[in-house]
Structures are given as structure tokens and as C-alpha cells.
Amino acid sequence: MTNRQTNLHLVSDSTGETLNSIARATLARFDNHHVIHHRWSLVRSRLQLDRVLEGIEHEPGPVLYTLVDSSLRLALEETCGRLGVTCLSPLDAIMELLQGTLGARAKEKRAAQHVMDADYFRRIDAMHYVLSHDDGQGTQGINNADVVLVGVSRSSKTPTCFYLANRGIKAANVPLVPGAALPVALENPPCPVIGLHIDMNALIDIRRHRLKIIGAGGVRQDATDYIDPDAVKAEIIAARRLCTSRGWPVIDVTRRSIEETAATILQLMESWHARRKDAATIHAPEDPAATVLGSKA
Known part of the structure; x- marks a missing residue:
């Protein structure tokens, strides 16, 4: 030491x-x-x-x-x-x-990982997408998303989406607000939907700090449902139940860094696509030509 x-x-x-x-x-x-x-x-x-x-x-x-x-x-x-x-x-x-x-020598190429190639422009495109679909904006564009993050307010959806965009992933985020309807696109989502869960006390601390920064618009901090323990608890439970009822996986971000959360999201995305691929293979119509050839073998 x-x-x-x-x-x-x-x-x-x-x-x-x-x-x-x-x-x-x-x-x-x-x-x-x-x-x-x-x-x-x-x-x-x-x-x-x-x-x-x-x-x-x-x-x-x-x-x-x-x-x-x-x-x-x-x-x-x-x-x-x-x-x-x-x-x-x-x-x-x-x-x-x-x-x-x-069995090959590496080229003496400076900053090779920073070239303006297709991958570079894919990341820029993803960044523009996140800006246009942050916090429930542009819900009609969810059909073009690679992943959708849902969760209560201040559960780190936005920073996680920007981190994913730097990996070239178009991530939309939708806040789960009590009494507010979900976007129609989430009834039959074309991409993985992942919930972000956070501990109640940690969330209240984050929200209280947020209110202090913005001045809370004159609203007494001890009177708003935004940080009321009972209201926040009910909000978190409702969000968790919604994800469970829809079969959406949930990540507890309470003690996770943005990088760790993003890594888990990438794993869940891979699993989602693997299941879709397996399901498509199982339910694929049988090729008549293949059947005939098989019967002759």
C-alpha cells in the first residue's frame, strides 16, 4: 500500500x-x-x-x-x-x-483501426439513429432498430444506447411510464427488446440528483412521485412485470458499468438471433425436389 x-x-x-x-x-x-x-x-x-x-x-x-x-x-x-x-x-x-x-507479415499501417470504411459509416449512422430515437422519440422508426431498450426513467437507457451506437448498433430506447401506452411496434417487435432494471434506492438517489440539477421546476422534491419511495417501487414493479409478460429479458444495471451492460446486451442479441434462425430452420417448408431426390437415394 x-x-x-x-x-x-x-x-x-x-x-x-x-x-x-x-x-x-x-x-x-x-x-x-x-x-x-x-x-x-x-x-x-x-x-x-x-x-x-x-x-x-x-x-x-x-x-x-x-x-x-x-x-x-x-x-x-x-x-x-x-x-x-x-x-x-x-x-x-x-x-x-x-x-x-x-503466416503473414503485418503491414506498417498507421491508425489502421480508424479508417473511414463501411464500418466507420455504420457507426456514424447508428449514432444518428440513437439521437433520433432517444427517450421514446421517433417510435415509427423502431422497425429499423437493431435493439430496443425499455425501462423506467433514469435507468441508464440513453448512455447505453450511445455506447452501443459506437459499436455500430442502432439502439432505440422507450421509457416505461405509468399509464402511458407502449409504441405499437413493440406489439410484434422486429428486433430484441431488453429491459433495464435498477434498485429502488439507487434510482431515487439518481432522480433526486437530477431534480437538484434542473431545479425541479419549483416542485418540492419530497412531494413528487418521481422520487416518492412507494411510487418509485410501484413503477419498478410494473416495469418488471411488463417485461416478464412480454418475455423480454431484463438486466439489473444497479451495479453495472455501461460497458458491462452493453456486453450483456450484445450477448442477448446474439441469443435472440440464434433462436430466430433455429426457428426458421425448423419451420422452413420442405423442398419437394429434395424429397424426390432423397426417395431415390
Whole structure:
């Protein structure tokens, strides 16, 4: 257990997202360590690298890097060696594994994961979709959704939809409001419908904070059904019963991160499509030609 400060340099010739994710995932397992991140992105020339090297020399600390240019890699490694600073390219081992498995050399292609290809435009399209179908908007467009999230107000539907959109998934969300009718499209949904459940006390805390931010429009916080324990409990129970009656799976998001919720949604989507595929196979009409050929065999 220590509170010692450590410098960590993340050097990338692209956006640096990969290194940020690696650092965040690994440092989450260390408590009481104060790590200062020095992010150096879009490092693509020797002049830019020289600024990085000056920063490392001024505030020494471990270096994680993703640089494609061999001359820049060599200069960085030599300087770190001279300064006695650990220098590591975390993707090298994975690249070597894949090259050995695939029997091909990886191309020296910078920011290959950020090209503006069909997948990129699919994510942009999904983001536009979420903006147009957030919080029950554009219900007529539900037929074009990849997934629909339902749940009571403030159950993290919107941020989860935006996270899914970044994965190229068109996610619509529909709030379950007491006394309000569901969109007609949900009577026979063309895609998976998934409910998000949240603990009553956690929901009340979130809603109370929300009211404080918006000023609650002059409504006394202790008088509104929005945060009244009995009303909130009834709202949650009604939402849960609705999902059960429709056969919609429910995810408890109380102690889940958006990333964990999204991962579970993706699994449920895969299961939904697998069941549809199996059902289509079972109920597919028999091919007369195939029957005749089979009888002759």
C-alpha cells in the first residue's frame, strides 16, 4: 500500500485510444497509487517525438507506445534505455502471435483501426439513429432498430444506447411510464427488446440528483412521485412485470458499468438471433425436389 506518485507516458502515432484502454484496465487493479498519465498522441515525425523525449526526460516514468515507424520506435527505445526508463510496446506480442498463426507479415499501417470504411459509416449512422430515437422519440422508426431498450426513467437507457451506437448498433430506447401506452411496434417487435432494471434506492438517489440539477421546476422534491419511495417501487414493479409478460429479458444495471451492460446486451442479441434462425430452420417448408431426390437415394 503506497501513495507514491508515478509518471506513465502513453506514446501513440494515432489517437492513443488503445493505450488509454490498456492503462485504464490494468491500473484499475492497483489501489492507492497515484499515476499521472502523460498522453502523447499523433506522434508521426521526429520533431514531434523530440518533444515527447523531452517530456520523458523531465518527468521520468514507464513508457507504453504504439508507433509503426521503425525509426521513431528505435529513437524512443534508445532514449528510454539511456534514461533507465522501462519502455514497452504492448501490441508487439499479439502481433507476433498473429503473424505466426496467419503466416503473414503485418503491414506498417498507421491508425489502421480508424479508417473511414463501411464500418466507420455504420457507426456514424447508428449514432444518428440513437439521437433520433432517444427517450421514446421517433417510435415509427423502431422497425429499423437493431435493439430496443425499455425501462423506467433514469435507468441508464440513453448512455447505453450511445455506447452501443459506437459499436455500430442502432439502439432505440422507450421509457416505461405509468399509464402511458407502449409504441405499437413493440406489439410484434422486429428486433430484441431488453429491459433495464435498477434498485429502488439507487434510482431515487439518481432522480433526486437530477431534480437538484434542473431545479425541479419549483416542485418540492419530497412531494413528487418521481422520487416518492412507494411510487418509485410501484413503477419498478410494473416495469418488471411488463417485461416478464412480454418475455423480454431484463438486466439489473444497479451495479453495472455501461460497458458491462452493453456486453450483456450484445450477448442477448446474439441469443435472440440464434433462436430466430433455429426457428426458421425448423419451420422452413420442405423442398419437394429434395424429397424426390432423397426417395431415390
